[in-house]
Amino acid sequence: MTASVRRPAAQKSTGKPAAKTPAKPSAKPARKPAPPAPDWSLLPERIAALAARAVAGGAPSVETFAPATGAKLVDLPQSSKTDIDVAFDRARKAQQEWAARPLSERTAVFRRLHDLILREQSEILDVIQSETGKARSHAFEEVVDVAINCRYYARTAASVLKSHGRAGALPALTSAREVRHPKGVVVVISPWNYPLALSVSDALPALIAGNAVVSRPDNQTALTTLWAHELAQKAGLPKDIWQVVLGRGSNIGNDLIARADFVDYTGSTATGRSIATQAAERLVGCSLELGGKNAMLVLDDVNVGKAAEGAIRACFSSAGQLCESMERVYVHDNVYDEFVEQFLERVANMRLGARLDFGSDMGSLTFPRQLESVSAHVEDARAKGATVLAGGRARPDLGPYFYEPTVLGGVTPEMKVFAEETFGPVVSVYRVKSDDEAVELANATAYGLNASVWTRDTSRGQRIAKRLRAGAVNINEGYAAAWGSVDAPSGGVGDSGLGRRHGAEGILKYTYVQTIATQRLLPIAPLPGMSQETWAKTLTVALHVMRRVGLK
Numbered sequence: 001m002t003a004s005v006r007r008p009a010a011q012k013s014t015g016k017p018a019a020k021t022p023a024k025p026s027a028k029p030a031r032k033p034a035p036p037a038p039d040w041s042l043l044p045e046r047i048a049a050l051a052a053r054a055v056a057g058g059a060p061s062v063e064t065f066a067p068a069t070g071a072k073l074v075d076l077p078q079s080s081k082t083d084i085d086v087a088f089d090r091a092r093k094a095q096q097e098w099a100a101r102p103l104s105e106r107t108a109v110f111r112r113l114h115d116l117i118l119r120e121q122s123e124i125l126d127v128i129q130s131e132t133g134k135a136r137s138h139a140f141e142e143v144v145d146v147a148i149n150c151r152y153y154a155r156t157a158a159s160v161l162k163s164h165g166r167a168g169a170l171p172a173l174t175s176a177r178e179v180r181h182p183k184g185v186v187v188v189i190s191p192w193n194y195p196l197a198l199s200v201s202d203a204l205p206a207l208i209a210g211n212a213v214v215s216r217p218d219n220q221t222a223l224t225t226l227w228a229h230e231l232a233q234k235a236g237l238p239k240d241i242w243q244v245v246l247g248r249g250s251n252i253g254n255d256l257i258a259r260a261d262f263v264d265y266t267g268s269t270a271t272g273r274s275i276a277t278q279a280a281e282r283l284v285g286c287s288l289e290l291g292g293k294n295a296m297l298v299l300d301d302v303n304v305g306k307a308a309e310g311a312i313r314a315c316f317s318s319a320g321q322l323c324e325s326m327e328r329v330y331v332h333d334n335v336y337d338e339f340v341e342q343f344l345e346r347v348a349n350m351r352l353g354a355r356l357d358f359g360s361d362m363g364s365l366t367f368p369r370q371l372e373s374v375s376a377h378v379e380d381a382r383a384k385g386a387t388v389l390a391g392g393r394a395r396p397d398l399g400p401y402f403y404e405p406t407v408l409g410g411v412t413p414e415m416k417v418f419a420e421e422t423f424g425p426v427v428s429v430y431r432v433k434s435d436d437e438a439v440e441l442a443n444a445t446a447y448g449l450n451a452s453v454w455t456r457d458t459s460r461g462q463r464i465a466k467r468l469r470a471g472a473v474n475i476n477e478g479y480a481a482a483w484g485s486v487d488a489p490s491g492g493v494g495d496s497g498l499g500r501r502h503g504a505e506g507i508l509k510y511t512y513v514q515t516i517a518t519q520r521l522l523p524i525a526p527l528p529g530m531s532q533e534t535w536a537k538t539l540t541v542a543l544h545v546m547r548r549v550g551l552k
Ligand code: NAD
Pocket: 189, 190, 191, 192, 193, 194, 198, 217, 218, 219, 247, 248, 249, 250, 252, 253, 254, 266, 267, 268, 269, 270, 271, 272, 274, 275, 288, 289, 290, 291, 292, 322, 323, 421, 423, 449, 492, 496, 497
């Protein structure tokens, strides 16, 4: 077992003190003394060991803090250009040997990683919560994500990556095979909101396919990736095949893309566009998982209680800092009042708090800039006439960046929340008169990542799903059904991105395909002594015959 990363309860944090926490005005006098506040600071020696795993130190370090409390986490080393060179050199050397190993040896590493991550989940849950401020149940989703991706790709890689026979140019005389090769060194640039899932689950199919990976996690959540890096080595991953470098995207992004054979990026649409431009310049592929302004449709035949409960998960997981999160809910007029009443009742009962256990339903936002942008969206809507049906305020009494789950009504196109991604716990509800109107409004966005349809009639739900312009549509769930079905591809259309993770696409993108064709007995050319004209006539007859007998 890994040593615990959390300080024992008696130890005092030496980090920056948590923000002052004024008493909640409406709080009733407590009957029992409050339990001691959890210590969010992590063991310094453990943190130092994790930070040392990165190829970094050549550039000035940066400090990170636990969003839920403000406690200092780590002085994180940063990678210089030389560090990046070192990481790529090591990765390239290691890749040759790794790709030469039998696939079964590579997949065995990830079967072991599956078991290890489930066994050692409590430590990584502490790290994820410390770095992101999210509730433990939302951190647990990340552990599940890595486990199911390990299982899935370990199980399916052999059939997806194996070489396939293809119809040859001339039946019996030409045989063709399609062979998959790893691209080389894949760069994975991951954001801070789902730091375990988005750094590990995207790296693992690349590694299984025989690539080396250079990961650049966000500074705020680098310890999570480094923890997984340590665990992967315990599972048997060779030391140099997965390198981690550290730095702000704006500082080191160009140097990474300049050396990559493929770039896997998750983050905002604006950054995604610039990464795509740089990758195009080098003619290397990229996969871009970007933002969304996702819509939930509540149809008139719905089970209102289930939809209201589902909307809580769909809108407020990780405090809405989830690309798949629902920010718009279109509710049929017949059930609007009942849905809104039940939804608001559930929102009011949500438990907010900074707890290192499963006792809170929603945690903190991750950065001051998230708090600023969420507050700005809500204030803009309020100023332009929206009704705040629930929430609508920061909660400094709980932690520096807490914001209440917020429901807005009366939102109109001139408000920012109408079309811009908020990326926070803010959802707008709209009344619609028909399925057609709901579909039209849901599709009125440049994004196309995720959508959700709630109905008792799943066939009707599936018909509507096909009319929605989104990479995924969940029927009677917010995001977990499609996201967790890792046998099916996941990704966006329009401004939500290019390429797919999960499914066969999620591993094939890390390979290039080679065709090996073998000609036997006769050449694809006139026989000795045959004129070009006779050869052309013979081939014409052969083509007619091939079509008649139905050859490919
Ligand atoms: P962002 O684009 O500002 O930053 C995302 C990451 O990219 C950060 O770690 C940042 O350091 C890095 N980055 C920034 N500039 C870079 C550059 N030039 N080169 C390389 N890396 C660079 O986005 P953000 O606001 O921090 O993240 C939230 C956004 O990410 C939201 O729009 C959200 O929807 C999106 N997101 C999408 C998915 C998905 O799977 N589709 C998942 C999570 C987040």
